[in-house]
Amino acid sequence: MTLADNRVQAAGQCLPSYDVLVVGGGVLGLWGAVEAARRGAKVLLADAGRIGQGASFGLVGALMPHMPDKWNQKKQFQFDALVSLEHEVVALEAATGLSAGYRRTGRLVPLPKPHLRDIALRHSADAEAAWQVQGGRFHWHVLDRPPVDGFVAPETGACGFVFDTLAARASPRRVTALLAAWLRQQPNVTLLEDTGVIRLDDHAGEALLSDGERVRFAHALVASGHRAFGALAEIVGPLEKPLGQPVKGQSALLAADLDPAFPVLFFGGLYVIVHENGHVAIGSTSEDQFADAFACDGQLDALIDKARSIVPALADAPVIERWAGLRPKAIGRDPLVGPLPDHPRIIALAGGFKVSFGIAHLLAKAALAAVEGKAPDVPESFLPESHIALARRP
Ligand SMILES: Cc1cc2nc3c(=O)[nH]c(=O)nc-3n(C[C@H](O)[C@H](O)[C@H](O)COP(=O)(O)OP(=O)(O)OC[C@H]3O[C@@H](n4cnc5c(N)ncnc54)[C@H](O)[C@@H]3O)c2cc1C
Structure with missing residues (x-):
């Protein structure tokens, strides 16, 4: 990629020009901008609201592997992402002096029924086969007791506990703050807040911003969370179904003096995550139907x-925040990443649903491969073609 001229003539008018326009400053757009900036591109990231305050303004921050059985490309992608993320975080932390609140704590899953222990033992063998990296660094242990005291009530795991050593956690808000801080250090990056991209004309390579300004772009990464589905559909043309939908999630933050080294706890759809600084996150609901996207209620x-x-230590812990947001779920349930068919300037970077924070950096690398004219290195089910095919079915 070469750096384009700052200003180009378009229809007799001088417009600011960028190699990469990033639409949306959530965790996906921020990583997209980081990867573009690292390649020397001139980048404009525009967010309709405040950077990092969409779905990425959450509290939970679980970075979780898939089950290790029936290994496939998607599981390998997520595994590679979870292994590589810590190095990415260390590099950005060193450059900015900020912390992402990242720690590879592992994950604890209580096993209340005997058949769950049998399954866990099979998964343990599966993980030994599939999680081959750095001399077998990561494991799927099946234990009789929790590996730490003072956290989960032992009776919760009447038939034992799974303790995997691959899972990690990070503070979502710190992650986006870290990425934004790194981007602000880069001379080739411009960040705009309260400035939406309201139209993308890929033939002209021109975007209209909500402040009335127009900018030129060589490539646009559409990373506007659940709003990306509608924006991409407008470019793709008529579809039978939406390319994706928002799914509401509610979560909470409690104050409790627990050891931040405690593993992520996952039990029956509930996450309990001990973060740094005496914060414990709890989440989350998953709601396809909702009247008020941002209200918290009895489900929380x-x-x-x-x-x-x-977790008995939370019995009297005060709730310091309740928060709800809209996760972007693509029609195929997998991320939606790659160039749009017949619109190679427009690159989708969306649909991370419940796992964006663990994989966003690799999705961004795939999006930038598309900018460079290479095939994005993602499972086929992530590509726009796959999602569009589903959306075209009556
Ligand atoms: C309760 C809850 C718990 C969660 N827990 C986890 C978890 O434990 N682990 C995990 O990995 N993930 C989790 N997620 C999911 C994760 O938060 C999301 O998948 C992720 O934040 C999505 O990031 P994004 O960048 O795609 O979207 P967003 O963060 O929503 O960012 C999109 C941005 O685009 C901007 N925008 C919209 N339209 C435009 C436009 N036209 N022009 C310019 N900008 C625009 C918005 O203002 C927004 O800032 C959770 C989500 C919720 C709600």
């Missing part, structure tokens, strides 16, 4: 009660 109270019952 039920999750908090459940967390208090399985």
Whole structure:
């Protein structure tokens, strides 16, 4: 990629010009901008609101592997992402002096029924076969007792516990702050807030911004969270179904003096994550139907009660924040990443649904491969073609 001229003549007018326009400053758009900037591109990232304050403004921050059985490309992609993320975080932390609140804590899953232990033992063997990296660094242990005291009530795992050593956690808000801080250090990057991209004309390579300005771009990464589905569909043309939908999630932050080295706890859909600084995150609901996208209600109270019952140290812990957001779920359930068919300037970078924070850096590398005219190195099910085919079915 070569750096384009700062200003080009378009229809007799001088417009600011960028190699890469990033639409949206959530965790995906921020990583997209980082990867573009690392390649020397001139980057404009425009967010309709505040950077990092869409779905990425969450509290939970679980970075979780897939089950290690029936290994496939998608599981390998997520595995590679979870292995490589810590190095990426270390590099950005060193450059900015900020912390992402990242720690490879592992994950603890109580096993309440005997058949779950049998499955866990099979998964343990599967993980030994599939998780081959750095001399077998990561494991799927099946234990009789929790590996740490003072955290989960031992009776929660009547038939034992899975303890995997691959999972990690990070603070979502710190991650986006870290990425934004690194981007602000780069002379080839411009960040705009409260400035939406309201139209992308890929033939002209021109975008209209909500402040009335127009900019030129060589490539645009569409990373506007759940809003990306509509924006991409406008470019693709008529479809039978939307390319994706928002799924509401509610979560909470409690104050409790627990050891930040405690593993991520996952039990029956509930995450309890001990972060740094005496913060414990609890999440989350998953709601396809909702009246108010950003309201918290009794469903969250039920999750908090459940967390208090399985982690006794949370019994009296005060709730310091309740938060709800809209996860972007693509029609194929997998991320939606890569150039749009017949519109190679427009590159989707969306649909991370529940796992964006663990894989965003690799999705961004794939998006930038597309900018460079190479095939993005992602499973086929992630590519726009796959999602569009589903959306075209009546
Ligand atoms: C309760 C909850 C818990 C979660 N827990 C986890 C977890 O534990 N682990 C995990 O990995 N993931 C988790 N997720 C999912 C994760 O937060 C999302 O998948 C991720 O934040 C999506 O990032 P994004 O960049 O695609 O979208 P967003 O963060 O929503 O960013 C999109 C941005 O685009 C901007 N935008 C929209 N339209 C335009 C436009 N026209 N022009 C310019 N900008 C625009 C928005 O203002 C926004 O800032 C959770 C989500 C929720 C709601």
